[in-house]
Every structure is written in structure tokens, then in C-alpha cells.
Amino acid sequence: xxxxxxxxTSQILAAGRRMTLRCTQDMRHNAMYWYxxxxxxxxxxxxxxxxxxxxxxxxxxxxxxxxxxNTDDFPLTLxxxxxxxxxxxxxxxxxxxxxxxxxxxxxxxxxxxxVL
Amino acid sequence: xxxxxxxxPTLSVQEGDNSIxxxxxxxxxxxxxxxxxxxxxxxxxxxxDIRSNMDKRQGQRVTVLLNKTVKHLSLQIAATQPGDSAVxxxxxxxxxxxxxxxxxxxxxxxxxx
Numbered sequence: 001x002x003x004x005x006x007x008x009t010s011q012i013l014a015a016g017r018r019m020t021l022r023c024t025q026d027m028r029h030n031a032m033y034w035y036x037x038x039x040x041x042x043x044x045x046x047x048x049x050x051x052x053x054x055x056x057x058x059x060x061x062x063x064x065x066x067x068x069x070n071t072d073d074f075p076l077t078l079x080x081x082x083x084x085x086x087x088x089x090x091x092x093x094x095x096x097x098x099x100x101x102x103x104x105x106x107x108x109x110x111x112x113x114x115v116l
Numbered sequence: 117x118x119x120x121x122x123x124x125p126t127l128s129v130q131e132g133d134n135s136i137x138x139x140x141x142x143x144x145x146x147x148x149x150x151x152x153x154x155x156x157x158x159x160x161x162x163x164x165d166i167r168s169n170m171d172k173r174q175g176q177r178v179t180v181l182l183n184k185t186v187k188h189l190s191l192q193i194a195a196t197q198p199g200d201s202a203v204x205x206x207x208x209x210x211x212x213x214x215x216x217x218x219x220x221x222x223x224x225x226x227x228x229x
Contacts, residue, residue, distance in 0.1 A: 004159075039124070042205065042219035043160075090159055104150060105207075105217070107159030 004108035023091030139206035
């Protein structure tokens, strides 16, 4: 089934540890995104990539880094996790620029991260 | 209004009744809007979208209404079913330029059997 695969689905992590959340899509979408979702707040963009080889900062990029070596993969790394990074993380993709119809965001199932 | 602190706004509806979920958006330059449905433990799923040159769009059992004058969006679900129980949130997009997508915090729809 075409879509986005995220791993792990859930992780408990000690503060200060490094963690990489994986995201793979098989739809050949150009654009990919990482969001975090916290209760009482809307989805907030962490980082994005409009095409392979390029990345950009979203509204809450601090403490996170991404890479886009190829079209399919877009890993998110927490270099030194802190408790405020406890959240549910969603990877998403879109065919290209978000305008309408087929270019809407497609989301993965999420990765629940708890930093102690 | 959307933000009520740590608790999502909740709408409880009897099965078979119609549901109306509201969303106030913030940017008058937004020209494209999407409604998403998020079931527990899953990622958001596209339901329906509308462009700013329209004020109404209908899908299967769902209708989105857009009032640009007051920057208000609503999602109407006809004959609500237990499978409609989820969190629903809107997204506003300025499709030109930076293409920033802003999401609402969501409304939890509880369908009472």
C-alpha cells in the first residue's frame, strides 16, 4: 500500500540521548515535512524539504536536524533530546507545491516520543 | 475560538444527526483550506478542501462552507456515524509564496450510539 512509513511507532528516551526518527515514502513525492503535535496546539512544522538535496526550517526547528539524501527518505534527528521534545511526530509529503487536489499533504501514522 | 488550553473542544452528537464543526482562521491571505480527520493513534487524513474563490463544496456526506468575510470555515457531516468519531482540524494555506500551512488545534467529535 502506497504511503508513508514512520519508525519507531513509539520510543522512550533518556534526556541527552541522540535519536533519529525515520520516514520513508513510496509515492515519489517531491516535498516532505516533519511536524510535531502537542495537545492544545495545532501541528507545528519542524523542518521541510521541497525536493531531494534541499531542506528548510519550519516554525520550531531548534534541537532538530534533517537530511534529504534521496526522494524517499527524510529522517529527523534529535541531537540531544530534552523533555520538551516529548511529543507525537508526524512525517508528511506532498507531490509538489501545496495548491489543491493531488498536492495535499499525506501523513504517516506518527512516532510517539517520550523524553525523560 | 480554538485554543482552550490543554483540552480539545469536544462536540457530542447522536448517531444519525448532523454534525457541524467550526474553525476560525487567522490569515486573510490564505486562499486554500483543508479539513483533516484524525482517528486515535493515526495520522491525519484528508477529508475535503476548498479554495477561496468558492463558498461551499460538497463531498460524500460532508460539506465545507467558507465565509471569508469573518474568516470562518465549517465542516458539516450528514447522518453522523460511530466511525466519524475522531479529531477534526482545519488547515489554512497561502498557496503562493512560502506556502505556509497553519493547522487549527482541532475539535473532538464523539458520536453517541
